[in-house]
Amino acid sequence: MINVTIENFEAEVVAASTQVPVLVDFWAPWCGPCKVIGPILEQLETEYEGRFKLVKIDSDEQQELAQAFGIRSIPTCVLMVGGKPVDGFMGAKPVSEVKAFLDKHVPAESELAAATDADEAHALLEAGDPQAAMAKLADALALDPGNDETRFEYVKLLISLGGLEEAGALLAPKLAEIPRKLQFDALAHWLGAMVFSTKPPYDSWTVEQFDAQIAQNKRDFETRFAKARLLMAASEWVAAMDELLEIIMRDKAWGSEAPRKTMVAIMELLTPPKPKVDPLASGKTAGGIELAGKAVATVDPQAQLVAAYRRKLSMALN
Numbered sequence: 001m002i003n004v005t006i007e008n009f010e011a012e013v014v015a016a017s018t019q020v021p022v023l024v025d026f027w028a029p030w031c032g033p034c035k036v037i038g039p040i041l042e043q044l045e046t047e048y049e050g051r052f053k054l055v056k057i058d059s060d061e062q063q064e065l066a067q068a069f070g071i072r073s074i075p076t077c078v079l080m081v082g083g084k085p086v087d088g089f090m091g092a093k094p095v096s097e098v099k100a101f102l103d104k105h106v107p108a109e110s111e112l113a114a115a116t117d118a119d120e121a122h123a124l125l126e127a128g129d130p131q132a133a134m135a136k137l138a139d140a141l142a143l144d145p146g147n148d149e150t151r152f153e154y155v156k157l158l159i160s161l162g163g164l165e166e167a168g169a170l171l172a173p174k175l176a177e178i179p180r181k182l183q184f185d186a187l188a189h190w191l192g193a194m195v196f197s198t199k200p201p202y203d204s205w206t207v208e209q210f211d212a213q214i215a216q217n218k219r220d221f222e223t224r225f226a227k228a229r230l231l232m233a234a235s236e237w238v239a240a241m242d243e244l245l246e247i248i249m250r251d252k253a254w255g256s257e258a259p260r261k262t263m264v265a266i267m268e269l270l271t272p273p274k275p276k277v278d279p280l281a282s283g284k285t286a287g288g289i290e291l292a293g294k295a296v297a298t299v300d301p302q303a304q305l306v307a308a309y310r311r312k313l314s315m316a317l318n
Contacts, residue, residue, distance in 0.1 A: 001042050004055045005062055012055055017080035021052040021106050024078045026059045026071050033092035034075045040095050041077070044102065052079075052106045079105055114144035118153070130161060141170075148174070152183050156269070159191055160235070167191055182268050189265035190232060197233035202226045221247050221254050228262065237266055241309050248316045263313055272300050 004012050004024070016022050025041055027034035038056070045054040059066040059074055069078055069085070078088040079101075089101055107115065117140035124133035137154040144150060151170060158167040168191060174184040197203060210227040214220055224247050231240035244266075247259040 001045060001054045001056060004057050004065075006064055009065060013080055014083045016053055018083055020050070022080040023052055023054050023102070024069075024080060025054065025056045026066060026069070026074050026076045026078070027056055028058060028060045028074055031074050036092040037075045037077075037098075040093075040098055044095070044098060048102065048106060051108075052102060081105060114140040114147060114150065117143065118147075118150050121153070125157075130157060133157065134161065134163075148181065148183075152187065155184075155187050156190075159187065159194060162194075164191060164194055182264075186265035186268035189262050190269060193229040193232040193262075196226075197230045202230060205230070219250060221251065221259075225255060225259060225262075228259070232262070232266060237270055238305070241266055241312075245312060245316055248313070252317060260313070260317070263309070267306050267309055267313075270302060270306050272302050 002008075002012055013022050013024060023041065023045075025034075025038065027038060041054050045052065057065055059071055069076075073090055075092060076088060076090045078085050080086070087101070087105060089097075093101070117136045121133040121136035121140065124130075124136060134154070134157050137150060137157060140150045141147065141154050151174065155167045155170050158164075158170070167187075171184060171187055171191065174181065175188055177184075205226075207227070210223060210230075213223045214227070224243055228240045228243040228247075231237075231243065241263055244259040244263040247254055248263070252260070
């Protein structure tokens with residue numbers, strides 16, 4: 001339990017809530033019900049073993065914070081997740097009701113452990129250790145099999161490292177879902193291209209052989225599409241999209257629109273993950289309190305690449 005003031009609110013509440021749910025207890029020393037709910041909250045923080053963080057704000061001493069949250073009576077508890085208030089309750093509730101409230105939002109122990117493994121996997125990837133990252137993602141998925149983001153990242157890494165059979169097995173249940181998620185459809189296209197690249201007759205072809213064949217007939221879409229798939233298997237994403245665009249500009253409907261679908265899949269695979277929300281970016285806290293300074297917008301070069309090819313595809317289809 002931490003006592004929060006206007007000075008440490010950003011660090012202890014807003015920023016902290018991007019990592020773990022933060023329960024904010026607005027109270028005052030003279031408040032009788034506050035003395036009832038306070039020990040209950042502290043007991044539950046211990047029981048939940050880090051799955052949420054408890055902070056207390058004296059609404060008399062920190063009136064600016066109390067006003068920002070629209071506090072009308074105390075005790076009032078507000079749950080912060082991802083830098084924003086998501087739920088709350090007023091009054092001294094029994095422990096069973098507080099636990100029911102927390103269980104709606106606080107991750108289970110297995111989910112928390114899985115999230116930790118996933119974070120460690122991303123750090124290992126950035127450090128250049130994909131094998132260790134793959135092991136961490138496998139652990140994370142075992143702990144939380146329903147986490148689609150973890151499954152996507154794990155299958156994506158498996159494909160990139162050549163674990164095609166395991167990738168296919170992990171992908172299969174997601175491809176059977178209706179509707180099918182675009183991210184898993186994209187992985188299926190990449191996996192298909194990887195398998196295609198190992199089979200004759202094109203498995204031994206060089207780029208020069210493809211280009212020589214295409215030079216004889218610009219509308220040899222089968223050869224163009226095969227070249228695009230082999231480029232995709234080699235992670236030559238831009239070259240693959242350029243070849244797919246050549247087909248689309250000449251015949252939008254060829255191959256039941258396979259070139260368009262493949263290009264959409266590549267763009268999905270290349271799309272960077274959404275950055276974590278910066279609570280300071282808007283110039284206000286989650287409670288609407290003005291902050292000094294302005295955030296500097298940055299643009300991911302890969303996001304720019306994807307946007308450019310989305311425009312090219314749109315122009316080719318119109």
